[in-house]
Amino acid sequence: MKKELKIAITIFIVVFIIDQVVKFGFANLSWDVDGPYMSLKLAYNYGVAFSMFSFLEHNLKYIQLVIILIATLYLFKNKNVFKEYYIAIALLYAGGLSNILDRFTYGGVVDYFYWHHWFEFAIFNIADVMIDLAVVIIIFKQIKQSREEKKQNEIKS
Incomplete structure (x- = not known):
């Protein structure tokens, strides 16, 4: 478990710092660039995916913090889940907490990747x-586990 925790913390720190540095550049240093397929343009998202729930703009950060707290308590009680999914959990926490920090720092999530070739897609970030x-x-891990269990059940039958 110690090995998984060290790896998860390292992934969390690296992803969180890279994301925050890039967001700082877009929010404060005008890193916008126009391209033929994709542009890098500063935009603030006051909701969640595709700006859903933007009417909760001021309360969303607190709601998300409560969700993170509940998830953390769940992981403390279910250490086997952490051990199985520690890489995914580190990525989820890094991305989620970085976006929550944006809400406190900038008032909304800092987005900047904007795909606009053939179709327009939502603006997003690292x-x-x-x-x-x-x-x-x-x-992927759930599908793999399900297939392994199915194979084991077929062998037993």
Whole structure:
């Protein structure tokens, strides 16, 4: 468990710092760049994915902190879940807490990747990508585990 915790903390720190440094650059140093397929443009998201729940703008950061607290308590009680998903959890926490810090620091989440070739897509940031990556890892591990259990049940039958 100590090894997994060290790796998770390292991943968390690296992702969190990189995300915050990049966001600082866009929010304070005008790093905007226009490109033919994708642009880097500062935008603030006052909601969650695709600006949903933006009407909760001022309370959202507190709601999200409560969710993080509940998730942390769950992980303390279910250490086996942490051991199985520590990389995904580190990515989720880094991305989630970085976006929450944005809400306290800038009033909204700092977004800057803007895809606009063939179709327009939501503006997002590194933290969002890490959260998505964590979800993909969790789904992949769940599918793999389900297939292994199914194979074990077939062997027993």
